[in-house]
Amino acid sequence: MSTLPAPLPPEPDAPFPPVDQALRQPDGLLAIGGDLSPPRLLNAYRHGIFPWYSQGQPILWWSPDPRTMFATDGVRLGSKFRRGLRRSTWEVRADTAFAEVIRACAETPRPGQRGTWITREMRAAYERMHELGHAHSFEVFDGDRLVGGIYGLAIGRMFFGESMFSAESGGSKVALAALAAHLGSWGFPLIDAQVENDHLLSLGAELWTRPRFLAAVAELTAEPGIVGSWSGRVGCWPATRLAEPARAAGPACHDP
Template sequence: MSTLPALLPSEPDAPFPPVEDALRQPDGLLAVGGDLTPTRLLNAYRHGIFPWYSQGQPILWWSPDPRTVFATDAVRLSFRFRRSLRRSHWDVRADTAFAQVIRACADTSRPGQRGTWITPEMRAAYERMHALGHAHSIEVFDGDRLVGGIYGMAIGRMFFGESMFSAESGGSKVALAALAWHLRDWGWPLIDAQVENDHLLSLGAQCWPRPRFVAAVAELTQMPGTVGTWSERVGHWPASRLAAPARPSGPVPADP
């Protein structure tokens, strides 16, 4: 790790090394150090780079190859799961409980993953990005109880997923599918899912070569987007809408 390029906290706007220089083992490790300031984070995501490290480690920056992504029109929910949603009373919202979502993601154990990587420093950084209108959460509620969610970064028309959780079976699936539904309606074609796993692949994730991903990110992050809360834009959205056998095109229908 001593051979990795080192970033200086005193230079948050300094460029990252080219992603082509990332290590093959461990896959995608690009640089070490720096900080989690808004300037650094926005620069990283615009170049297909994200921070990922555990408590006690220095900040590590990654750009794996291949990259796992979702097309917003291709998130898959099984027929059985969709059928179970027909009578669901779950309610989907956005940006009403960001701190709760990121805390729940941090506290969720994940078999095969490297411990709790959402450190207090990471939580504080993304809560800061949320306050600035760059980080967002999609939340799934059963009444007043948070049962699932996902959070990530939005730049231009690109969404970079960071983590999701379920407190009830299917909570994270609903959060992801609802996020994809809304993003498609807004003209956002991709969700970054970072690193492949079987669960993501079962939901329709694809693995893209890094050059293809980085080129798409460069284009999408330059498109006009909206900085600020998504709360009113999403409103209170019934999860039962996801029970439709296929994603209908066009705008989301209004509540009756």
């Protein structure tokens, strides 16, 4: 990486540079330094910016163009996969195992990837955001075993996805689809997936231009949100409901 932007001021509430100043190579690199305090993170996400860096690097802040987005009514599960879910015993919960989900996202091996960008510092920062009611996880359980999950930040009626994992085939798909179903029923129209890959596109993600994305973020983050634990809203929710998309926001499998 031969070119780096100027460092951020030390104050957590200092403004970020305008996103149209982000580099084209590497795509979207906007700022360097600062910290991962809650005020800085909330300010970043409200402006379409997120941190992404590796161990040993300074904190790097990004706003890529295009942006990878899911409509909450646009997550696609294949018909074969949905048929398999009709026999599934998996259950979905929210905000009951946030630390376990982010740790699994950091530690699960991924094809073509060495190491992880979810550093110890990043994990601590997002666990703090979870404690404050801004960061949330959707978890997929087979009995007491965590087999998949996804986590991210909610600001207003916008959800910013960070990472997901599977310990069993399809675990992350169920987590994403369950998240989308619930968000849609709560009035959240979009999930930010940040940077494209073939897997996300196969599940229905779309590429948005940065101006289109930023306009949506400005509108949705200004709306009233749902701060605090989402555990009681989701309860224990059977993954079988994803086999019939029209019923995806049905009742829990038992009282939370």
